[in-house]
Amino acid sequence: xxxxxxxxxxxxSNPGTQKAPAFELRASSFTLPVIRLLALDIxxxxxxxxxxxxxxxxxxQNAPVVIELxxxxxxxxxxxxxxxxxxxxxxxxxxxxxRGGSTQQNEAARAMELAILGDNGRTxxxxxxxxxxxxxxxxxxxxxxxxxxxxxxxxHVGSLLIxxxxxxxxxxxxxxxxxxxxGPVSSGAELMADGNIHVYGPLRGRxxxxxQGDLSARIFCRDLQAELVSVAGHYRVSENIPAExxxxxxxxxxxxxxxxxxxxx
Amino acid sequence: MARTIVITSGKxxxxxxxxxxxxxxxxxxxxxxxxxxxxxxxxxxxxxxxxCERRVVYDFVNVxxxxxNLNQALIRDKRCDSLYVLPASQTRDKEALTPEGVGKVxxxxxxxxxxxxxxxxxxxxxxxxxxxxxxxxxxxxxxPEVSSVRDxxxxxxxxxxxxxxxxxxxxxxKEHLLLTRYSADRVERGEMLGVDDVQEILSLNLLxxxxxxxxxxxxxxxxxxxxxxxxxxxxxxxxxxxARYLGEDxxxxxxxxxxxxxxxxxxxx
Numbered sequence: 192x193x194x195x196x197x198x199x200x201x202x203x204s205n206p207g208t209q210k211a212p213a214f215e216l217r218a219s220s221f222t223l224p225v226i227r228l229l230a231l232d233i234x235x236x237x238x239x240x241x242x243x244x245x246x247x248x249x250x251x252q253n254a255p256v257v258i259e260l261x262x263x264x265x266x267x268x269x270x271x272x273x274x275x276x277x278x279x280x281x282x283x284x285x286x287x288x289x290r291g292g293s294t295q296q297n298e299a300a301r302a303m304e305l306a307i308l309g310d311n312g313r314t315x316x317x318x319x320x321x322x323x324x325x326x327x328x329x330x331x332x333x334x335x336x337x338x339x340x341x342x343x344x345x346x347h348v349g350s351l352l353i354x355x356x357x358x359x360x361x362x363x364x365x366x367x368x369x370x371x372x373x374g375p376v377s378s379g380a381e382l383m384a385d386g387n388i389h390v391y392g393p394l395r396g397r398x399x400x401x402x403q404g405d406l407s408a409r410i411f412c413r414d415l416q417a418e419l420v421s422v423a424g425h426y427r428v429s430e431n432i433p434a435e436x437x438x439x440x441x442x443x444x445x446x447x448x449x450x451x452x453x454x455x456x
Numbered sequence: 457m458a459r460t461i462v463i464t465s466g467k468x469x470x471x472x473x474x475x476x477x478x479x480x481x482x483x484x485x486x487x488x489x490x491x492x493x494x495x496x497x498x499x500x501x502x503x504x505x506x507x508c509e510r511r512v513v514y515d516f517v518n519v520x521x522x523x524x525n526l527n528q529a530l531i532r533d534k535r536c537d538s539l540y541v542l543p544a545s546q547t548r549d550k551e552a553l554t555p556e557g558v559g560k561v562x563x564x565x566x567x568x569x570x571x572x573x574x575x576x577x578x579x580x581x582x583x584x585x586x587x588x589x590x591x592x593x594x595x596x597x598x599x600p601e602v603s604s605v606r607d608x609x610x611x612x613x614x615x616x617x618x619x620x621x622x623x624x625x626x627x628x629x630k631e632h633l634l635l636t637r638y639s640a641d642r643v644e645r646g647e648m649l650g651v652d653d654v655q656e657i658l659s660l661n662l663l664x665x666x667x668x669x670x671x672x673x674x675x676x677x678x679x680x681x682x683x684x685x686x687x688x689x690x691x692x693x694x695x696x697x698x699a700r701y702l703g704e705d706x707x708x709x710x711x712x713x714x715x716x717x718x719x720x721x722x723x724x725x
Contacts, residue, residue, distance in 0.1 A: 356659055358613025359606055375659055377609045392659075 223287070224251075224403075225366070226279070227259040227348070233271050237278045244282045246404040247424040252283045257308060258300075261291025270296055272303040350386070357382065357396065364402070378418060387411065399426075400443070410443040411455070425450040458566040461573050461701075462591035462629075464615075466607030468578030470599045471636035474672055475694075476575035477505045478683035479595065482698030484539035485683075488570040491530065493561075494544035495587035496577035497552055503543045506533065507679025517545035520557030526564055535684070540569075550583035562590050580614055589620050593630045593701075595663060599637045600649040605657055608633075612658065632663035634697060639668045640713040651711060664697030666690050667710040 228236070244251045256279060260270065270292075279286045288306035289297065297307045350368035357363060357372055359379030364370075370384035375392030382388050383399045386408055390398070393414040401408030401423035408422050415436055419428050420443045427450055440455045463476040473496075480492035494502035497517060503509040508531045514524035519542075526542075533539035542565075545552065565572050576587035588594060594615050598608040615629050616622055622629075635654060642648040651665055666672075671688030675681065683698070685691035689710050696706050 355616065356612070358616070359609040361613040361617065375657075377606075377613075377657070379606060379610065380613070393656075395657075 221255075222362075223255050223257050225257045225259045225290070227262050227367075228270065229262050231263065231268055231270060233274045233278060236275070237282075240278070240282060243404045244284075246406060248283070250404070250424060254284050255287045256284045258286060258289045258305070259291055260289055260293075260296050269299060272299050272305065276303050276305070351384075356392070359396075384408070397421075398443075401445075406445050408444075411441075413440045414438055415441045415452070420450070420452070422450060427452070458569045458572045459592045460562060460566070460590050461571060461593045461595060462576055462588040463573065463595050463597060464576040464584060464588055464611055465578065465597040465604070466580060466584075466611040467599070467604045470597050470604055471666070471672070472578070472597050473501050473505050473575050474676065474682060475595065475597050475634060475636065475666075476502060476573050477681040478694040479698060479701070480539060480541075480571075480573040481533075481536060481681040482683045482695060483571050483573070483702075484533070484536045486698070486702065487538065489538045489568065490571045490573065491540040491542060491565050491569050492573040492575060493542040493565075494575050495553065495583055496575065497544045497548050497550050497583060498546065499577065500544035500546050502575050503531075503541065504679060505676050506541050506681065508533070508541050508543070509679070512543045515543045515545040516561070517548045517552040519561055520552065520554065526561065550577070550581070550586070553583060553586040555586065555589065558586050559590060580610060584611075585614065585618060588615055588629075589618070591615075591619060591629050592621075593632065595632045595634050595701075596658075596660070597634050597636055598654060598658070600635055600639075600643065600651075600654055602649070605649065605654055609658060612660070631660055632701070633658055633660040634663050634666065636666040637668045638665050638710070640711060644713055651708070662708070663700055664693055665708050665711060666693045666697070 226240075230236075258275065263270070276286050286305060288308045289300040290308040292300060292307070300307060348366050348368070350370070351363070351365035352371045352373070353363060354373045356374040357376045357380040359377045362381040362383065363372075365384040365386065367385050369386040369389070370382055371389040372382065373391050376382060376390055376394050376396040376398075378395040380396035381399070382390070382396060383402045385401065385403045385405060388398050388400045388410045390412040393416055394412040395416045395418065397419040398410050398417055399421040400410045404423050406423045410420055410422065415432070416438060417429065417432070419426055420432070421427075422443060422445050425445055425448065432452060436452055436454060441452050442455055443450065443452050445451070461479065463472050463479065465472050476492055480490050484490040492502065492506070493516060494500050496502070503512055511531050514529040516529065518524040519526055519529045530540040530542055533541065562572060574587045574591065577583040596608045596611060598604050612631060615631060619629050621627065633654070635651060638651070639648055643650045651662070655662060667689045669688055669690035671685050671690045672682050675685055682688065682690050683694040686695065693710055696709065700706055
């Protein structure tokens with residue numbers, strides 16, 4: 192957190208006794224990867240997660256992650272948090288909290304010093320408000336407000352279709368699926384998907400397919416003017432995209448760890 | 457119920473206040489009861505452009521804080537009976553604009569008026585988000601150059617995600633593009649983006665193109681909204697803009713370079 196200057200409202204009338212404050216409480220929002228548990232078998236989680244981490248080690252190294260419990264079967268049973276935390280830490284991640292759990296699950300998570308995070312309903316505005324204005328819950332996350340999804344893409348899971356222009360500064364993330372944008376994507380906008388990304392208007396923003404490391408993900412677009420294209424961590428910025436491909440219909444994919452941009456039809 | 461129009465841009469100095477004054481005056485001249493509000497708390501200018509700076513007693517923030525009622529703060533325009541100005545406070549900062557306070561003032565204004573024009577400050581911070589939050593329509597003022605176009609694009613994203621309409625899942629804000637400070641000469645020489653280029657990037661309904669004109673500066677200095685200067689290109693273009701906003705279908709003017717004779721050089725408005 193950046194050190195803030197002393198706010199205007201501080202009383203300077205008595206400089207002899209008035210000490211400048213050493214810190215300021217602020218709320219800030221972060222985009223964190225979410226591990227959505229679908230089963231209670233932690234060994235299976237480890238078996239599936241390890242290869243993903245291997246594919247994109249830079250992405251996961253020291254990455255704070257949130258464990259999502261909402262997708263577990265309702266009658267549930269207990270989550271082996273000590274084992275899960277051990278697995279995640281072993282893979283280089285820093286589990287910081289859980290979300291969407293039952294009361295017992297939250298208790299168990301708290302015992303492992305995991306924070307209980309709010310649901311997606313929390314808007315970006317609420318996160319931007321000064322800390323003091325909200326009553327801090329007893330089990331606040333250690334690193335201020337943690338918002339597990341991008342501000343403009345409220346917790347969407349599965350494939351996603353956007354039929355309006357994606358403007359500069361907007362981020363859209365299709366977690367666990369494909370993302371299709373029918374309109375234009377402006378310079379300064381960011382599209383992310385765990386699967387493929389399709390863009391039918393001019394593509395001028397940044398596109399990241401296979402965000403969680405899916406090597407088979409592809410990007411398809413009709414008018415390539417992107418600032419950056421990336422598949423599973425392999426990327427190219429605009430400068431390195433051949434000029435003859437700009438403005439054309441292309442697909443972007445990985446071919447033996449090499450990012451290829453090929454014209455289409 | 458009044459319709460609330462926000463005049464916004466992201467970037468500063470593109471002509472928001474000039475446009476807000478022109479829009480408000482144009483609507484009022486056509487008989488609509490209109491109020492124009494300066495949201496630029498701390499850097500107010502609308503009162504100067506409207507020529508009412510010497511009649512400001514109470515302001516927007518006074519009303520929000522309950523220190524004055526609306527009738528005390530509203531300034532009736534001397535040229536047009538159906539136009540009122542609600543000036544910003546020059547001595548406070550933008551934090552004085554609370555969502556509840558702004559909402560209450562707009563609701564009260566909405567009872568006695570047909571249109572509420574909100575002049576947004578530059579930037580995308582609190583003042584600008586407050587100005588656009590309650591809007592029904594947005595006029596995004598853009599200069600034909602890349603940084604202004606990008607900032608407008610960013611503002612459009614904010615309009616579609618952070619407004620009240622977006623948050624309540626209502627019909628989205630109706631967005632319009634207004635190109636200002638357009639110079640056909642410079643477009644022809646390739647020094648400026650053309651209308652089509654900007655349209656291509658922003659893909660938005662074009663409400664008007666205002667040519668770069670000395671008349672705008674003269675009007676600002678004199679405190680007369682340029683829309684009243686019907687001899688000037690800019691005044692006519694603003695009148696077209698208001699007519700288009702109200703549903704008239706007019707061709708875009710002043711897009712081509714004019715061949716200037718010696719007389720038009722001398723008497724150019």
